[in-house]
Amino acid sequence: MELRIRYRDLRVTDPEYKKKILDVIDSVLSHGQILLGPEVEKFETEVARLIGTKYCIGLGSGTDAAYVALRSLGIGPGDEVITTPLSWIATFNAIYFTGARPVVVDIAEDLNIDVDLIEQAITPNTRAIFPVHFTGRMCDMTRICEIARKYNLFVIEDAAQAFGARHAGRLAGSFGHTGAFSMNPMKVLPAFGEVGAVVTNNENAYKFASSMRYLGTVRRDTCISPSLNFKIDTIHAATLLVNLTYLEKRIERRVKIAKHYTRELGSIIDCPNVDLGADERCVFFDYTVKVRERAKLIEFLTEKGIETRIKHPILMSDQPAYAYLKYPQIPRARRIVSEILSLPAHEVLSDDDVDYVVRAVKEFYRRN
Numbered sequence: 001m002e003l004r005i006r007y008r009d010l011r012v013t014d015p016e017y018k019k020k021i022l023d024v025i026d027s028v029l030s031h032g033q034i035l036l037g038p039e040v041e042k043f044e045t046e047v048a049r050l051i052g053t054k055y056c057i058g059l060g061s062g063t064d065a066a067y068v069a070l071r072s073l074g075i076g077p078g079d080e081v082i083t084t085p086l087s088w089i090a091t092f093n094a095i096y097f098t099g100a101r102p103v104v105v106d107i108a109e110d111l112n113i114d115v116d117l118i119e120q121a122i123t124p125n126t127r128a129i130f131p132v133h134f135t136g137r138m139c140d141m142t143r144i145c146e147i148a149r150k151y152n153l154f155v156i157e158d159a160a161q162a163f164g165a166r167h168a169g170r171l172a173g174s175f176g177h178t179g180a181f182s183m184n185p186m187k188v189l190p191a192f193g194e195v196g197a198v199v200t201n202n203e204n205a206y207k208f209a210s211s212m213r214y215l216g217t218v219r220r221d222t223c224i225s226p227s228l229n230f231k232i233d234t235i236h237a238a239t240l241l242v243n244l245t246y247l248e249k250r251i252e253r254r255v256k257i258a259k260h261y262t263r264e265l266g267s268i269i270d271c272p273n274v275d276l277g278a279d280e281r282c283v284f285f286d287y288t289v290k291v292r293e294r295a296k297l298i299e300f301l302t303e304k305g306i307e308t309r310i311k312h313p314i315l316m317s318d319q320p321a322y323a324y325l326k327y328p329q330i331p332r333a334r335r336i337v338s339e340i341l342s343l344p345a346h347e348v349l350s351d352d353d354v355d356y357v358v359r360a361v362k363e364f365y366r367r368n
Ligand SMILES: *Cc1c(COP(=O)(O)O)cnc(C)c1O
Pocket: 061, 062, 063, 064, 066, 087, 088, 090, 091, 132, 158, 160, 161, 181, 182, 183, 184, 194, 195, 196
């Protein structure tokens, strides 16, 4: 059968929305400040205000942001950075390029780092905890920050998947010493290209990140610390200012779809928890279930024209690139990585699309 439900759908079809995007691009072409134009600062001000941090710095990608967020706190060679094994490899690579060593801690059933296991992974070389709010669900930042205070560690949030997510009434990115976002076209707040941002309340981290953004330079001509080029494009900042006005609507739609899935499928497969208190919000970058007979289910859904994803089939610590590192036992991550499957749950889906997916999953488990 032909593809009927895409995992993501990045086409721009609404004419009114398309016009807004084309208009802001037009205005950037007219003023001609293609690099670090006025829209960049507006975008940064807007994101900082929204997240509740003093500073935001726009960057070229979420990977850049993760790297700059670590570097701007001085993380480097000899340091250990505690993180999860289940994330996109950008998380590990960002640590790697600072010169620090990634240390993994097993995950909990909610797919995030198991906070109960963090303390036993701390050594004299540990400098930071780098939690990932996987699928747009926040880690228990209250407890992670407590542990960090107790051991005098930095906290850097990989909030790439969690723009707009909340914990204890505060937004992702506002808990850590620095926080990194991705605005790539798949993310909850998407750009039409590669974008990332770092947020922080720390003035020194902000200043260092600003200089790192372009070759480690200050006052245009002086290089204080070698870096590469991590600049955000003005056109992306301009379109993101438009997309920010749609953010709440998008998140609300995702949450609604997630609630529907969990209500309909929760008795058949292991669905994400959607009953969160008013102070908590998962933004469902992905709607990830745990299933048995995964390969057969994928095949069945594909035949029905439903696209799914496994995110991610290989734990970061199992990647060939990191074979040289010795890792502790992570039994839960190992089991869970063989069970996870992400269903299409993006805001473009209609109620009928969502019901179609629900019916297909139900049909599969009636037969199997
Ligand atoms: C997307 C993502 C990144 C990297 O962002 P890019 O903008 O694609 O470079 C980093 N960490 C996580 C958890 C992500 O999902």
